[in-house]
Amino acid sequence: MIRSLSCGAAALLALAACTAAVPPPPPADLSMAQPVATKLTGYLRPGDLDGKTILGPPPAADSLQGKADRAIYEQTRALDGSPRWKLAQADNDLWTGGAMNRFSCALGRQIGPATTPATQRLLHRVELDTRTVGTPPKDFYNRKRPPLGDTRPICVPREKWMETNASYPSGHSMAGWSWALVLAELQPAKASELMVAGREIGQSRVICGVHFQSDVAAGRQLASAMVARLHADPQFMSELAAARAELAKAPATPPQGCAVYG
Numbered sequence: 001m002i003r004s005l006s007c008g009a010a011a012l013l014a015l016a017a018c019t020a021a022v023p024p025p026p027p028a029d030l031s032m033a034q035p036v037a038t039k040l041t042g043y044l045r046p047g048d049l050d051g052k053t054i055l056g057p058p059p060a061a062d063s064l065q066g067k068a069d070r071a072i073y074e075q076t077r078a079l080d081g082s083p084r085w086k087l088a089q090a091d092n093d094l095w096t097g098g099a100m101n102r103f104s105c106a107l108g109r110q111i112g113p114a115t116t117p118a119t120q121r122l123l124h125r126v127e128l129d130t131r132t133v134g135t136p137p138k139d140f141y142n143r144k145r146p147p148l149g150d151t152r153p154i155c156v157p158r159e160k161w162m163e164t165n166a167s168y169p170s171g172h173s174m175a176g177w178s179w180a181l182v183l184a185e186l187q188p189a190k191a192s193e194l195m196v197a198g199r200e201i202g203q204s205r206v207i208c209g210v211h212f213q214s215d216v217a218a219g220r221q222l223a224s225a226m227v228a229r230l231h232a233d234p235q236f237m238s239e240l241a242a243a244r245a246e247l248a249k250a251p252a253t254p255p256q257g258c259a260v261y262g
Contacts (some may be wrong), residue, residue: 006169035124036113042129043236047228051137051169053136055218057167058143069212070146076207077152084207085121087260091204094127094175100202103183105258106193109250116250119186119243123179126230130174134225135221143168153208162210170211173219174226176201181227186244197261 018237059065081161100123104111113120120128145167147154184191202219205211230236 003101011218012109020223029243033095035120036125036251037179040121040128042125042127043230044129044132044226046132049133049226051133051222052140054222054225055137055141055169057141058212058218059079059214060078063247065214069214072213073150073209074152077112077209079207080131080153080155083260085155087200088207089205091172091176091201092208093157094172094173094202099172101175101255101257102197102201102261103177103179103194104255105261106197107183107187107190107247108252108254109247110253110255116243116246118239122182122236122239122243125236125239126178126227127175129230130171130178130223134169134171134222135176137218138166138171140167142166143215145210146212152209156210166246167211168215169218169222170202170205170215172205173202173211174223177220177223178227181224182240186240186247200261 036219061067061070079088089104090099094100109116111119111123132149143166145162145165147158148162176198180194180196184194187194199220202216205216206213
């Protein structure tokens with residue numbers, strides 16, 4: 001009996017070891033993966049901001065705005081292979097050389113964990129907040145993405161997550177616009193360039209064909225509300241001050257290749 005229990009316990013331990021070795025599933029949209037493995041959390045908690053109420057529903061497909069959304073999607077398919085299409089592909093990656101590169105160019109300083117760790121931490125936590133605030137309206141309104149049921153080109157691979165990860169609001173647009181607002185507050189002299197970068201990261205989602213124009217507009221609207229709400233959070237304000245001091249001392253060494261952004 002003791003031997004039987006020991007064998008059973010050994011089997012359970014082996015099963016547990018195998019289970020522990022299985023890696024966690026990847027995020028629904030690989031372009032929204034974290035820059036590094038992290039234990040960071042955002043500043044806001046679920047319920048601190050009601051994205052569903054702030055935004056309201058997306059336009060109906062048969063409304064004038066819904067038809068305009070579809071027309072813009074169809075027209076922008078003609079950009080396939082163009083320089084702007086290639087920039088949209090780069091913007092799809094928020095962290096490693098894509099969207100963050102845009103902001104570094106606009107700022108005139110290389111943002112990153114080695115060069116500006118306090119600023120990187122601040123932006124990372126804000127991006128986590130876009131998930132906390134943006135996911136509930138995404139799930140509630142459950143708007144289907146524009147390429148579903150359409151075979152025209154999009155700038156990223158067609159993958160299964162597009163069928164389940166809703167379109168409204170755009171998470172990339174939220175991240176880009178919120179980063180632009182925060183960085184413009186840190187470096188007011190570069191506010192115009194930074195806000196253009198935030199705008200273009202959102203527009204890249206339309207050019208890619210993975211969001212409607214109204215999804216991007218909703219992302220900007222919700223990001224603006226979120227950043228306003230963040231200013232009531234003491235941790236955010238403390239880390240904002242640390243990032244401001246850090247950027248004031250950071251060398252003006254923008255990354256290479258900034259000329260592509262015009």
